[in-house]
Amino acid sequence: MSIGGSLGKALAPQMGRMAPDLTAGFVREALSRAINGVGPLPGAAHAADKQLEEQRGDVDAAIHEVIENHVRYAGAQGFVTNLGGVVTAALTIPANIAGLAMLQARMVAGIAHLRGYDLEDPRVRNAVLGCMLGDDVVRSLVKKKKLPAPPMAIATAPAHDPQLDKVISAEVTSELLTKVAGKRVATTVGRRVPVVGGLFGAGADGFATWKIGRYADRELLSRTMR
Numbered sequence: 001m002s003i004g005g006s007l008g009k010a011l012a013p014q015m016g017r018m019a020p021d022l023t024a025g026f027v028r029e030a031l032s033r034a035i036n037g038v039g040p041l042p043g044a045a046h047a048a049d050k051q052l053e054e055q056r057g058d059v060d061a062a063i064h065e066v067i068e069n070h071v072r073y074a075g076a077q078g079f080v081t082n083l084g085g086v087v088t089a090a091l092t093i094p095a096n097i098a099g100l101a102m103l104q105a106r107m108v109a110g111i112a113h114l115r116g117y118d119l120e121d122p123r124v125r126n127a128v129l130g131c132m133l134g135d136d137v138v139r140s141l142v143k144k145k146k147l148p149a150p151p152m153a154i155a156t157a158p159a160h161d162p163q164l165d166k167v168i169s170a171e172v173t174s175e176l177l178t179k180v181a182g183k184r185v186a187t188t189v190g191r192r193v194p195v196v197g198g199l200f201g202a203g204a205d206g207f208a209t210w211k212i213g214r215y216a217d218r219e220l221l222s223r224t225m226r
Helices: 005-019 024-035 045-053 060-080 089-114 122-133 135-143 153-155 162-188 195-221
Strands: none
Touching: 024 089, 024 122, 024 162, 045 060, 045 089, 045 153, 045 195, 060 089, 060 195, 089 162, 089 195, 122 153, 122 195, 135 153, 135 162, 135 195, 153 195
């Protein structure tokens, strides 16, 4: 694990206290907004269908565009929310985490929709959140039996397990807090130029979103024949 990641795990509880509203429930709210749309940002299925139309029905090409678009969105919000360094951390940490949660959920939900999954299905919603954990974390949690299976198996399980809702929401919240904590350490230790933090935040958030998009693309296999 990187130094930033190790320190991130140590500092995540402090980050949580700085951002007390970022409980597991906020992940569900972010997912709901990602699927239904918020403000000028249309819902995940609508945005994905638009990409499918632009790519003339090519699902793989549409998924590629969905990922690329959200990488750009994540980079933009990462830049803005990491400009101020330590001084503004109490305000920007919650904004950074909430922004990442909604954008990554919207991206994965769009991929799931294009692959034929019903975004109203609670099993699929849990699978979307599972993808947001990333491949390595999912493997670790499955091995520790904290998760019953990888995201696709969760999405296609015979029945919905309500208890899994709480477990997976808590894991996603913890992972987001850890990532942002590690990023804050990397951008503030030994640095006093705020714009550098913005650039690093843009790159880190964009790269993390790209990795999650690629994982969701591999994990959520097609459920329909188009």
